[in-house]
Amino acid sequence: MTARVDAARRRPRAELDAADRAPDWHDNHVRTTFLTTPLSRRAALRAAGGAALGTTALTLITGCSDPGDADTPAEMDALTEQARLARRDAANATATIAGRPDLAAALGVIAAERTAHADALDEEIARAASTPPSSTTTTPPAAAPVPIDQLRADLASAQRDAGKLARTQSGYRAGLLGSISAACAAQQVVLLP
Structure with missing residues (x-):
């Protein structure tokens, strides 16, 4: 060195x-x-x-802009049917409150959650159709009070249908439908005796 x-x-x-x-x-x-x-x-x-x-x-x-990822009419019909069922369940829960005041709190939660499900599905349908969501939603006519067993059966049916549909979807839509299915299961087990 x-x-x-x-x-x-x-x-x-x-x-x-x-x-x-x-x-x-x-x-x-x-x-x-x-x-x-x-x-x-x-x-x-x-x-x-x-x-x-x-x-x-x-x-x-x-x-991010795959044109082959377009929504089919059958998918949109299935989402529309899920939104319709959610509104029906919300209306039935609201109508049943008068006949079962002891379950008013639980039925109110079910009505609010199912209305939120219908609104979320309507927004997803509008997003997929590239149209802004409508500010007015159709409210079903006042329903007659339904027995708790019928409401539980309707929620079970909605749970199964949303779960099956979630398996055929991907991304946000699959998560939304899976969440709806889980909420319906919780409503049957936790909120309804």
Whole structure:
């Protein structure tokens, strides 16, 4: 190590500067057939990075807008039927409150949750159809009070149907239907005696 230092000290200053200024392998320019001026290593890396970033962005953009992912009329009909059943269950629960005041709190929760389910399904249907959701919802006519067993059977049917439909969907829609199915199960077991 000391021999090198001594040799460097003995070299004239001009010789050291020339050696330090000599181009290394990474300073050489890349010659290309489509560019008239040489392309530096840094510029080549910038171009490669930009191309990779552009390709990634293009892939993400086209992946998010798959035209083959359009909703079929059967899917929309199934969602519409689920919304109709949710509104029916909410109306039945509200009508039953008068006949069963001891279950008024539980029936009120069922009515509120099933109304929320219907609203969420209506919003999903409107989103899929690319139309803004309507600000007015159709309220079913006042229903006659139904027996608790009938309401429980309706909720069980809605649970099964929403669960089956959730298995055929993906993404947000599958989660929404799975949540509706789970809520109907909880309403039967927890809220109704």
